[in-house]
Amino acid sequence: MRAEVPVTTVSAAAYTIPTDLPEADGTAQWDSTTLVVVHVEGGGRRGFGYSYTHACAANLIDTKLAPLLIGQEAMDPPAAWRSMQRAVRNLGRGGIAGTAISAVDVALWDLKGQLLERSLADLLGCYREQVPIYGSGGFTSYTERELTQQLADWVEDTGCRWVKMKIGTQPGQDPARVAAARAAIGDSAGLFVDANGAYSLRQALQLGTRFAAEQQVSWFEEPVSSDDLHGLAQIRARAPEGMDIAAGEYGYTPQYFQRMLEAAAVDVLQADATRCGGVTGFLQAAALCEGHQVQLSAHCAPSLHCTLGCAAPRFRHIEWFHDHVRIEQMLLDGAPTPQRGVLSPDRARPGLGLTLRASDAARYAVKPQG
Numbered sequence: 001m002r003a004e005v006p007v008t009t010v011s012a013a014a015y016t017i018p019t020d021l022p023e024a025d026g027t028a029q030w031d032s033t034t035l036v037v038v039h040v041e042g043g044g045r046r047g048f049g050y051s052y053t054h055a056c057a058a059n060l061i062d063t064k065l066a067p068l069l070i071g072q073e074a075m076d077p078p079a080a081w082r083s084m085q086r087a088v089r090n091l092g093r094g095g096i097a098g099t100a101i102s103a104v105d106v107a108l109w110d111l112k113g114q115l116l117e118r119s120l121a122d123l124l125g126c127y128r129e130q131v132p133i134y135g136s137g138g139f140t141s142y143t144e145r146e147l148t149q150q151l152a153d154w155v156e157d158t159g160c161r162w163v164k165m166k167i168g169t170q171p172g173q174d175p176a177r178v179a180a181a182r183a184a185i186g187d188s189a190g191l192f193v194d195a196n197g198a199y200s201l202r203q204a205l206q207l208g209t210r211f212a213a214e215q216q217v218s219w220f221e222e223p224v225s226s227d228d229l230h231g232l233a234q235i236r237a238r239a240p241e242g243m244d245i246a247a248g249e250y251g252y253t254p255q256y257f258q259r260m261l262e263a264a265a266v267d268v269l270q271a272d273a274t275r276c277g278g279v280t281g282f283l284q285a286a287a288l289c290e291g292h293q294v295q296l297s298a299h300c301a302p303s304l305h306c307t308l309g310c311a312a313p314r315f316r317h318i319e320w321f322h323d324h325v326r327i328e329q330m331l332l333d334g335a336p337t338p339q340r341g342v343l344s345p346d347r348a349r350p351g352l353g354l355t356l357r358a359s360d361a362a363r364y365a366v367k368p369q370g
């Protein structure tokens with residue numbers, strides 16, 4: 001069928017931004033973060049999307065996805081999503097291809113909003129007007145002073161009701177670090193921990209019980225590897241009252257989330273629209289959560305999830321992740337600012353309401369590999 005509003009261009013670029021301090025969690029360490037951005041054009045308008053991934057995703061978009069999408073209907077992002085999923089069958093839908101598809105899907109939805117001159121929040125419809133955030137960082141590479149200062153600032157200055165810290169690099173030191181975090185934020189804020197899969201099952205059971213009893217930790221994320229659904233389910237079944245088990249940030253497909261939910265592995269499913277298929281994939285994850293009666297929490301990329309969180313039925317909160325907050329405030333016009341710990345989409349701006357400040361981003365540009 002001939003497109004009424006054909007996509008005319010699709011282009012991607014990558015930017016690598018150094019972190020402000022070295023960062024680490026229980027199973028990884030890094031000193032920079034790469035943002036891949038996509039612009040799509042059609043009907044005289046331009047849409048913007050992004051993912052946090054490797055720079056090679058930009059190449060995959062330019063060489064594999066762009067030729068496929070040129071001439072396709074700009075007003076029908078799910079049709080484009082379907083054709084992109086088919087196109088990467090032999091590459092694998094997860095990983096780099098998943099992030100590339102996600103960034104393009106977001107750009108297509110943004111373009112549709114631009115063409116209709118309506119915000120994405122209006123386009124999708126909203127279950128709520130605003131979504132709460134929780135402060136997230138507390139890297140294991142931080143000194144105790146850096147850790148406690150960051151968490152306390154989120155509670156006191158940003159108005160976060162909950163904050164999350166990383167654990168698992170040196171499990172023997174975690175009880176002391178978690179105690180220092182609790183002392184810094186006081187008794188009224190919620191304290192979350194994320195082991196990024198670093199603990200063994202036994203460690204997770206022992207330390208999780210201790211964190212809940214001694215420091216009122218109410219969220220234990222990836223206590224063991226999120227590939228270990230049986231282990232997660234065992235921990236969830238034995239978790240103390242008031243402690244939620246969460247995972248899902250490495251989900252690229254609805255089938256991944258479905259398996260995690262079927263295994264009763266989590267109390268709260270995490271999904272990341274910059275990995276799991278953009279707006280289209282995130283709404284699929286949200287529908288699975290509704291079906292399983294499990295809450296959904298957004299992983300990172302807060303400027304994007306601000307709108308999507310309003311459009312998801314069982315939505316709990318957005319991860320206000322230090323790295324991404326910093327990058328989005330540096331490089332994206334329209335990046336939302338929390339008001340007393342909540343974000344609201346700006347419905348006066350069409351689409352996602354975000355644009356790349358290209359002149360500010362230029363110094364971080366990754367040169368294409370020749």
Ligand SMILES: [Mg+2]
Binds near residue numbers: 194196222249
């Ligand atoms: Mg995590």
